[in-house]
Amino acid sequence: MSENGPKQSIYESLAEVAQALGHAHxxxxxxxxxxxxxxxxxxxERAKLSFANTSRHLQILRRARLVDTERxxxxxxxxxxxxxxxxxxxxxxxxxxxRNVAEIGRVVTDYFQARDALEPVSRDDLVARLxxxxxxxxxxxxxxxxxxxxxxxxLNIPFGELEKRLTDLPKSREVIAYCRGPYCVLSFxxxxxxxxxxxxxxxxxxxYPEWKAAGLPVETAA
Numbered sequence: 001m002s003e004n005g006p007k008q009s010i011y012e013s014l015a016e017v018a019q020a021l022g023h024a025h026x027x028x029x030x031x032x033x034x035x036x037x038x039x040x041x042x043x044x045e046r047a048k049l050s051f052a053n054t055s056r057h058l059q060i061l062r063r064a065r066l067v068d069t070e071r072x073x074x075x076x077x078x079x080x081x082x083x084x085x086x087x088x089x090x091x092x093x094x095x096x097x098x099r100n101v102a103e104i105g106r107v108v109t110d111y112f113q114a115r116d117a118l119e120p121v122s123r124d125d126l127v128a129r130l131x132x133x134x135x136x137x138x139x140x141x142x143x144x145x146x147x148x149x150x151x152x153x154x155l156n157i158p159f160g161e162l163e164k165r166l167t168d169l170p171k172s173r174e175v176i177a178y179c180r181g182p183y184c185v186l187s188f189x190x191x192x193x194x195x196x197x198x199x200x201x202x203x204x205x206x207x208y209p210e211w212k213a214a215g216l217p218v219e220t221a222a
Contacts, residue, residue: 016063017065019064020066025047025049025053026060026061028047029043029047029054029057029058029061030067030086030090031090031184031209032046032047033078033079034080034087034181035209036079036149037070037078037079038077038078039077040055040058040078043058066081067080068080083212084213084214084215087209087210087212090181091182091210094182112185112188115189115191116188116191116202118202120203120204121202121203121204121205122205123204123211126204129176130152130153134174135173135174135175136173136176137152137153137154137175137176138154138155138157138176138177138178138190139154139155139157139177139179140157140158140159140177140179140186140190141158141179141208142158143156145180147221148220148221149212149218149220150219150221152218152219154178155168159186159189159190162190162193162194166197171198171200173200174200174201175194175199175200175201176201176204177194177201177204178203178207178211179208180209181207181209182206187203187207
């Protein structure tokens with residue numbers, strides 16, 4: 001405990017968590033682990049970082065108790081330590097950034113809103129639509145991420161395969177697309193591409209991690 005008392009001790013520990021979050025690569029690694037447990041090799045490939053650099057960032061996150069490890073056979077997998085809390089923390093960080101940091105606001109306007117200015121579908125709204133069977137849910141993440149967990153009944157068409165699999169998507173029903181989270185470009189690009197081709201499509205307000213963190217049902221491909 002800090003010599004200055006319990007409050008200061010807590011603040012010192014919170015500062016360690018904040019410092020662990022203070023790098024763009026570590027925020028991206030958290031996004032990837034929010035899809036499911038991953039090995040260092042997988043995270044390195046996803047984030048386009050060297051193995052050594054990925055390991056270093058993961059150890060910093062682990063010391064801050066933001067990630068845990070588990071062994072599966074010969075592999076050590078990294079996963080978020082408390083999915084719901086960590087996902088909520090990153091979501092709150094994004095909200096503060098969008099409100100207070102001008103550069104973030106410009107990127108959101110110039111890139112994201114330029115591709116999809118329509119109001120996204122809320123989780124509650126999608127739950128009701130799924131119950132009534134009135135919508136096709138489109139997951140545009142890679143197949144291996146989809147296998148780790150996805151929204152109930154979702155159709156997985158990775159973004160890179162959209163052009164050749166357009167016939168898999170019915171034009172008679174509204175399509176709701178989602179991917180890794182609020183700043184994942186895949187769903188924005190998918191919406192822009194499919195809307196030009198005459199599909200009635202909107203985005204889910206967040207992504208798979210936020211859906212799962214809200215305690216809503218998920219499925220796996222296992």
